[in-house]
Amino acid sequence: MQFQHVRVIQGSNASKFPACTSLLIDDGDAVAVIDPGAGPGALAGALGNREVDMVINTHYHFDHLSGNHLFPRARVYMNPVEVGVFSNLGLVGEWIGIREVFGEEGVAGWLKTVARPDSPQTEFSPSSRHEWWLSTRAPAGSYVYDRVWEIGKTRVVMVHAPGHTNGFCCPYFPDEGLVYTGDIDLTGFGPWYCGSDGNIEQFLLSAQRVARLDAEWFVTGHQAGTVSRADFAGKLEQFLEVVNQRQERLMGFLEAGIQPEDIPSHGLLYPPKYQVDPWVVMWERIGVRKHMAFLRKGKGDGN
Numbered sequence: 001m002q003f004q005h006v007r008v009i010q011g012s013n014a015s016k017f018p019a020c021t022s023l024l025i026d027d028g029d030a031v032a033v034i035d036p037g038a039g040p041g042a043l044a045g046a047l048g049n050r051e052v053d054m055v056i057n058t059h060y061h062f063d064h065l066s067g068n069h070l071f072p073r074a075r076v077y078m079n080p081v082e083v084g085v086f087s088n089l090g091l092v093g094e095w096i097g098i099r100e101v102f103g104e105e106g107v108a109g110w111l112k113t114v115a116r117p118d119s120p121q122t123e124f125s126p127s128s129r130h131e132w133w134l135s136t137r138a139p140a141g142s143y144v145y146d147r148v149w150e151i152g153k154t155r156v157v158m159v160h161a162p163g164h165t166n167g168f169c170c171p172y173f174p175d176e177g178l179v180y181t182g183d184i185d186l187t188g189f190g191p192w193y194c195g196s197d198g199n200i201e202q203f204l205l206s207a208q209r210v211a212r213l214d215a216e217w218f219v220t221g222h223q224a225g226t227v228s229r230a231d232f233a234g235k236l237e238q239f240l241e242v243v244n245q246r247q248e249r250l251m252g253f254l255e256a257g258i259q260p261e262d263i264p265s266h267g268l269l270y271p272p273k274y275q276v277d278p279w280v281v282m283w284e285r286i287g288v289r290k291h292m293a294f295l296r297k298g299k300g301d302g303n
């Protein structure tokens with residue numbers, strides 16, 4: 001879909017994780033790609049022979065930054081909370097959950113794994129992908145949240161929307177009436193806040209705030225694609241309802257006498273068949289911890 005200065009680039013495999021939908025800004029003055037995770041083929045098809053001046057990441061997750069290395073001549077911009085990953089990849093290990101579940105040695109081992117192009121891969125997550133390393137080699141600058149940023153002639157506001165990660169934000173184009181909602185993605189899986197830096201309550205508040213932006217079109221980062229304002233409200237409600245469904249399942253497990261430490265094996269967020277991948281195991285455990293805290297606080301801070 002093409003807007004005034006912005007084109008939506010559908011990712012490979014319907015932008016399913018670990019691909020994502022990317023945005024191309026081309027207004028005659030600047031060429032910028034936001035979250036270049038659509039895949040090399042999709043990006044090349046959309047770009048043609050254009051030279052990319054800027055790569056802009058909404059947050060540090062693999063699917064949103066793994067394509068940075070495809071544009072070695074572009075300037076890279078990340079949000080101010082997470083820009084440190086470009087000089088210290090170990091921060092990913094901290095925020096995504098490795099340190100919380102596997103300790104400092106886990107982080108050190110992970111850094112060695114991703115530095116090698118030939119590391120064996122895990123089954124359901126991009127945990128060991130070399131693009132983690134390749135795509136964080138360039139020096140990166142940071143943008144400012146919640147203020148008009150002019151990219152060539154194109155105005156964008158990087159709306160801070162913490163919860164998915166601490167630094168997560170949604171690029172909002174006031175002149176196009178368009179917002180890229182990224183991982184507020186309306187998928188059947190539901191909201192994802194399973195990194196150490198995720199926060200259930202903030203996710204809910206941020207999603208509701210993004211829905212109130214003065215936009216006609218909401219571009220999700222995965223699967224659902226470009227959704228009209230009228231459709232977005234209803235779909236968002238269903239998407240956020242998954243949090244309550246998880247909470248109800250959790251209470252059911254506890255009432256059945258299942259100990260909190262045994263809940264991950266029942267699959268509160270991830271069905272057990274996926275829990276053969278170390279990162280899925282990690283995210284399930286962290287997700288259960290966050291839901292336990294959310295329950296104890298009666299909608300506390302979910303952290």
Ligand SMILES: [Zn+2]
Pocket residue numbers: 059061064164183
């Ligand atoms: Zn993400």
